[in-house]
Amino acid sequence: MERTLLQWRLLPLLALIAALFSIFFASPRSFQGINRCSLLPHDHYWISSKRIVTPDGLISGSVEVNGGIIVSVVKEVDWHKSQRSRVKVIDYGEAVLMPGLIDVHAHLDDPGRSEWEGFPSGTKAAAAGGITTLVDMPLNSCPSTVSPDTLKLKIEAAKNRIHVDVGFWGGLVPDNALNSSALESLLDAGVLGLKSFMCPSGINDFPMTNITHIKEGLSVLARYRRPLLVHAEIEKDSEIEEGSESDPRSYLTYLKTRPTSWEEGAIQNLLSVTGNTRIGGSAEGAHVHIVHLSDASSSLDLIKEAKGKGDSVTVETCPHYLAFSAEEIPEGDTRFKCSPPIRDAANREKLWEAMMEGDIDMLSSDHSPTKPELKLLSDGNFLKAWGGISSLQFVLPVTWSYGKKHGVTLEQVASWWSDRPSKLAGLHSKGAITVGKHADLVVWEPEAEFELDEDHPIHFKHPSISAYLGRRLSGKVVSTFVRGNLVFTEGKHASDACGSLQLAA
Ligand SMILES: NC(=O)N[C@H]1NC(=O)NC1=O
Ligand SMILES: [Zn+2]
Numbered sequence: 473m474e475r476t477l478l479q480w481r482l483l484p485l486l487a488l489i490a491a492l493f494s495i496f497f498a499s500p501r502s503f504q505g506i507n508r509c510s511l512l513p514h515d516h517y518w519i520s521s522k523r524i525v526t527p528d529g530l531i532s533g534s535v536e537v538n539g540g541i542i543v544s545v546v547k548e549v550d551w552h553k554s555q556r557s558r559v560k561v562i563d564y565g566e567a568v569l570m571p572g573l574i575d576v577h578a579h580l581d582d583p584g585r586s587e588w589e590g591f592p593s594g595t596k597a598a599a600a601g602g603i604t605t606l607v608d609m610p611l612n613s614c615p616s617t618v619s620p621d622t623l624k625l626k627i628e629a630a631k632n633r634i635h636v637d638v639g640f641w642g643g644l645v646p647d648n649a650l651n652s653s654a655l656e657s658l659l660d661a662g663v664l665g666l667k668s669f670m671c672p673s674g675i676n677d678f679p680m681t682n683i684t685h686i687k688e689g690l691s692v693l694a695r696y697r698r699p700l701l702v703h704a705e706i707e708k709d710s711e712i713e714e715g716s717e718s719d720p721r722s723y724l725t726y727l728k729t730r731p732t733s734w735e736e737g738a739i740q741n742l743l744s745v746t747g748n749t750r751i752g753g754s755a756e757g758a759h760v761h762i763v764h765l766s767d768a769s770s771s772l773d774l775i776k777e778a779k780g781k782g783d784s785v786t787v788e789t790c791p792h793y794l795a796f797s798a799e800e801i802p803e804g805d806t807r808f809k810c811s812p813p814i815r816d817a818a819n820r821e822k823l824w825e826a827m828m829e830g831d832i833d834m835l836s837s838d839h840s841p842t843k844p845e846l847k848l849l850s851d852g853n854f855l856k857a858w859g860g861i862s863s864l865q866f867v868l869p870v871t872w873s874y875g876k877k878h879g880v881t882l883e884q885v886a887s888w889w890s891d892r893p894s895k896l897a898g899l900h901s902k903g904a905i906t907v908g909k910h911a912d913l914v915v916w917e918p919e920a921e922f923e924l925d926e927d928h929p930i931h932f933k934h935p936s937i938s939a940y941l942g943r944r945l946s947g948k949v950v951s952t953f954v955r956g957n958l959v960f961t962e963g964k965h966a967s968d969a970c971g972s973l974q975l976a977a
């Protein structure tokens with residue numbers, strides 16, 4: 473008797489607890505309360521768009537996301553009401569839905585030089601620009617990423633501070649290049665591949681490698697099937713005579729210090745060992761990727777020739793080489809200083825031609841900022857200022873704005889910025905809108921124009937040093953999703969930094 477009474481009293485209480493439980497933990501509102509990684513209170517939803525860029529071409533339809541993964545891609549005509557009755561549908565209308573960009577060449581400078589950029593600001597800028605994965609370069613942080621211990625410092629520094637996914641390249645330097653167990657331990661620790669310089673890097677603890685270092689590095693990389701990225705410039709006599717009275721504020725003076733023969737010489741030297749990467753060669757499985765090509769003449773011809781012979785070689789260029797020309801760089805405007813240098817307008821047109829022909833495989837930002845003091849903006853001395861372009865947030869609109877007149881298609885943009893980079897970095901769960909891949913997505917409006925003035929919210933640390941400031945661009949990023957989390961939309965970021973590390977297994 474007593475027991476039944478107790479049950480009668482307990483039951484309503486239990487029901488109340490159950491109701492409260494369901495309100496707090498199951499409703500969309502409470503989901504938002506606990507998932508601070510996403511601005512969207514849903515884990516399972518559809519995204520509709522009239523222009524979805526898929527590997528099979530542009531479609532009008534919907535993409536279903538569940539648990540951070542793309543679980544279906546359906547054309548509009550095949551999309552039945554029943555499929556979407558119980559889940560959220562976000563309809564972006566005419567805005568383009570594309571795989572998120574993968575930037576395989578960014579210097580985030582963290583730890584050690586986070587006053588130059590840093591993981592939080594750099595990855596926020598990436599999210600605002602539709603970039604869903606960044607691969608961080610091993611130099612400009614302090615120390616450089618050249619060993620398992622220094623990689624560990626990167627991993628620690630990135631913890632809970634990255635708004636998009638991040639992977640790392642390790643450094644191939646004279647200290648580790650001829651020591652296969654040192655390289656193996658760095659590769660075992662999870663770097664996606666290695667990077668080396670054929671000329672001084674400008675960073676003391678990242679010395680340059682010679683061709684023997686590169687050859688040895690490739691033989692280790694072959695076993696891991698990971699790439700070597702190379703800054704291909706080699707020091708030759710400059711066209712400026714010592715002691716001459718050349719004006720350091722003139723861009724032409726700087727251009728003459730790094731002529732095309734520097735790129736050509738390095739590439740010639742580099743390609744003397746890439747034959748080993750051919751099928752049946754001693755370094756089969758390794759791959760050489762030439763970063764930030766600027767010279768569209770003999771250097772490019774050499775690369776084409778090597779590819780023709782079956783060498784495993786790819787090449788990237790950067791939006792700044794496609795947008796700017798030497799002729800238009802104002803006197804003393806060191807925001808445009810980078811290496812290799814931006815060359816003349818005729819070269820820029822040839823770079824575009826190579827992009828359209830497929831001779832250049834992909835794009836990367838080479839976002840390499842510094843403190844404004846080191847850009848020497850008031851001095852305007854091109855020979856002394858830090859070389860590096862700040863562009864991270866704008867690479868998509870820049871590619872589109874300057875590519876339009878060359879007839880660039882949305883599919884090409886997705887190939888240059890997502891598909892090819894995902895393959896280079898071995899990020900096989902990323903890079904395309906297909907079933908089973910991470911739901912890394914960008915929604916953007918190619919037709920929307922905006923003025924990059926002081927009122928435009930810029931998320932990288934030092935907007936004043938960006939050469940893009942003052943430009944009018946077309947292509948506005950509306951939303952960015954990283955593994956299903958809506959990390960950026962309508963100018964706002966999700967509050968928590970929930971990017972994940974992409975370490976090679
Ligand atoms: N250290 C570094 O970031 N260097 C980069 N800057 C640049 O303009 N080219 C580079 O390789
Ligand atoms: Zn470089």
Ligand SMILES: [Zn+2]
Pocket residue numbers: 577579609838840
């Ligand atoms: Zn770089």
